[in-house]
Amino acid sequence: MKLFKKELPFSIGAPAIxxxxxxxxxxxxxxxxxSIIKISSQGHFESLTLDHFAALLKPAYAxxxxxxxxxxxxxxxxxxxLAYPLAYFLAFRGKRFKNILLFxxxxxxxxxxxxxxYAWYYVLEREGFLNNLLMKIGMIHKPLILLNSLFAIVLMxxxxxxxxxxxxxxxxxxxFELRLQEASLDLGASWFETFRRVLLPLSWPGVxxxxxxxxxxxxGEFAIPELMGGDKQFFVGSVVSHYxxxxxxxxxxxxxxxMSCLALLLSAILLYSVMRRLFKKxxxx
Amino acid sequence: MNNLYKxxxxxxxxxxxxxxxxxxxxxxxVVLIVFSFNSEQFPSPWVQxxxxxxxxxxxxxxxxxxxxxxxxxxxxxxxxxxxxxxxLIFYHAQGGRIGKFLxxxxxxxxxxxxxxxxxxxxFFALISIPLGFPTLIIAHTLLGLGFVIPILTAxxxxxxxxxxxxxxxxxxxxxxxxxxxxxxxxxxxxxATALLVFIISFDDFILSYFCAGSTAQTLSxxxxxxxxxxxxxxxxxxxxxxxxxxxxLVLIFFSIKARSRIF
Numbered sequence: 046m047k048l049f050k051k052e053l054p055f056s057i058g059a060p061a062i063x064x065x066x067x068x069x070x071x072x073x074x075x076x077x078x079x080s081i082i083k084i085s086s087q088g089h090f091e092s093l094t095l096d097h098f099a100a101l102l103k104p105a106y107a108x109x110x111x112x113x114x115x116x117x118x119x120x121x122x123x124x125x126x127l128a129y130p131l132a133y134f135l136a137f138r139g140k141r142f143k144n145i146l147l148f149x150x151x152x153x154x155x156x157x158x159x160x161x162x163y164a165w166y167y168v169l170e171r172e173g174f175l176n177n178l179l180m181k182i183g184m185i186h187k188p189l190i191l192l193n194s195l196f197a198i199v200l201m202x203x204x205x206x207x208x209x210x211x212x213x214x215x216x217x218x219x220x221f222e223l224r225l226q227e228a229s230l231d232l233g234a235s236w237f238e239t240f241r242r243v244l245l246p247l248s249w250p251g252v253x254x255x256x257x258x259x260x261x262x263x264x265g266e267f268a269i270p271e272l273m274g275g276d277k278q279f280f281v282g283s284v285v286s287h288y289x290x291x292x293x294x295x296x297x298x299x300x301x302x303x304m305s306c307l308a309l310l311l312s313a314i315l316l317y318s319v320m321r322r323l324f325k326k327x328x329x330x
Numbered sequence: 331m332n333n334l335y336k337x338x339x340x341x342x343x344x345x346x347x348x349x350x351x352x353x354x355x356x357x358x359x360v361v362l363i364v365f366s367f368n369s370e371q372f373p374s375p376w377v378q379x380x381x382x383x384x385x386x387x388x389x390x391x392x393x394x395x396x397x398x399x400x401x402x403x404x405x406x407x408x409x410x411x412x413x414x415x416x417x418l419i420f421y422h423a424q425g426g427r428i429g430k431f432l433x434x435x436x437x438x439x440x441x442x443x444x445x446x447x448x449x450x451x452x453f454f455a456l457i458s459i460p461l462g463f464p465t466l467i468i469a470h471t472l473l474g475l476g477f478v479i480p481i482l483t484a485x486x487x488x489x490x491x492x493x494x495x496x497x498x499x500x501x502x503x504x505x506x507x508x509x510x511x512x513x514x515x516x517x518x519x520x521x522a523t524a525l526l527v528f529i530i531s532f533d534d535f536i537l538s539y540f541c542a543g544s545t546a547q548t549l550s551x552x553x554x555x556x557x558x559x560x561x562x563x564x565x566x567x568x569x570x571x572x573x574x575x576x577x578x579l580v581l582i583f584f585s586i587k588a589r590s591r592i593f
Contacts, residue, residue: 055421055426057417057420057421058417058418058420058421058422058426058428058431060414060417061414061415061417061418061475061479062418062431062434064414064471064472064475065434065435065437065472065475066434068450068453068468068469068471068472069434069437069438069446069472070434070437071453072446072449072450072452072453073441073445073446073449075449075452075453075456076445076448076449076452076453079452127351130344130347130348130351131347131348131351133344134344134345134348138344144584146348146352147584148577148580148581148584149352149355149356150355151580151583152573152576152577152580153355153356153359155529155533155576155579155580156533156569156572156573156576157532157533157535157549157550157553157572158533158535159535159550159553159554159557160362160553160565160569160572160573161358161359162557163362163553163556163557163561163565163566163569164358164359164361164362164569165358166557166561167358167361167362167365167561168357168358168361174357174361204354204355204358207351207355236340258439261439261440261442262442262443264442265442265443265444265445266442266444267444267536268535268536268539272557281444282442282444285444285445285448286444286448286539286540289448289451289452295452298448299452302445302448302449306441306442306445309442
């Protein structure tokens with residue numbers, strides 16, 4: 046390619062990079078900066094400070110961050126448990142239903158998620174579908190309160206994030222041939238052995254991608270806890286939005302955002318290395 | 331015999347798990363659609379079939395305004411991110427090195443959207459840009475770039491470099507080569523990516539919530555206000571129509587051969 050000279054200079058590629066820098070990295074940097082500076086009442090810069098972070102060193106805030114981490118982790122694991130069999134089925138057993146099943150999986154994924162929240166209201170309401178159904182078959186005698194609970198939040202999270210997990214696993218499973226699995230079974234391995242020694246290692250990249258595609262956004266999720274959890278369930282997303290949208294709590298909000306991002310980053314790195322060690326220990330050792 | 335029995339029971343177990351998963355996905359949607367045709371408001375049971383909520387839906391000015399707003403934002407942010415992305419790829423196609431810069435765009439996947447939204451909000455406030463269509467389009471373009479650039483460069487790198495070289499050797503300019511060779515080869519992935527980015531922007535809630543201000547009410551924000559004000563069958567009717575719309579888009583997406591490459 047060196048033979049041919051460039052007709053247009055670097056500036057042709059630059060707008061995308063500038064856009065990304067100006068509207069993505071600069072705001073993030075400024076947000077971080079605003080968490081460590083003190084601003085006087087006239088709006089002038091005074092000094093660098095860690096006061097905002099000190100104000101956050103309370104068990105209540107740590108609890109919120111841990112709750113969000115557990116919610117994200119739980120969501121990712123639940124999605125994984127549901128998604129793996131589904132992806133397996135789609136990749137190997139779907140046959141002529143494969144396309145229609147994939148279609149049915151993607152349609153809700155491509156529809157506004159507020160509609161799904163709305164739809165679950167119908168199912169989970171006091172006089173909703175589920176309560177009616179359970180009462181009709183006589184499993185319960187008075188309606189359960191399902192909305193505005195942790196249960197509703199987790200349900201909605203799994204519902205919304207499931208395709209994020211299924212699609213990467215499906216892609217990684219689809220790439221390799223069924224014959225590998227048949228060979229393993231022919232050579233006398235059990236189903237479980239085959240799964241553990243052939244299927245899982247080969248689809249591991251998909252599992253990992255799906256895991257983080259679910260884990261990271263669900264940590265910052267604020268709409269689902271807000272809409273499904275009533276006003277008692279606090280997670281990182283809702284706290285960040287309350288503080289940032291508040292009149293006087295801007296820098297506290299910034300500090301909290303930075304702190305939770307650090308917590309997310311650390312736990313993601315931790316999870317990643319645990320997964321890698323698990324992988325190495327199980328299959329390369 | 332024992333093995334066969336095990337095999338069959340495993341198959342049945344797997345099948346029922348799949349069925350349960352799809353039931354989980356579709357029960358709420360079916361309930362939603364059914365109630366859009368019920369003449370009485372929820373929580374009343376099924377009474378009678380009616381079209382009246384759909385009629386009411388088509389008369390609601392507010393809703394159509396927000397629908398159009400969402401379309402404007404989605405179309406402009408999709409085209410902006412595609413143009414920006416293609417410019418970068420054109421530079422790459424000329425032999426420019428963008429490897430390092432590519433990493434920049436993975437940030438969009440790593441940072442939770444809520445964090446991006448609040449930092450943008452603070453940024454717009456700082457440089458005193460009023461919230462509205464421009465800010466929303468800026469934010470959504472960012473979202474689009476996070477998909478467009480990684481996907482398109484990956485597809486670009488999979489193309490046969492000989493094609494380019496032949497065209498150049500035969501005397502075409504870089505520009506001609508790009509528009510007559512590279513772009514047509516990339517077209518399926520281009521359309522698929524455009525659809526993906528369009529729908530992501532159209533359905534986006536978090537960025538809209540923070541960056542839209544009061545002038546650019548999108549469909550998501552309208553839906554939020556409807557959700558807060560309580561259940562109305564008009565929303566069910568709207569949901570049914572939106573589900574049809576997204577089914578249509580998914581069908582188009584499926585008919586493009588490049589589909590399996592995107593996920």
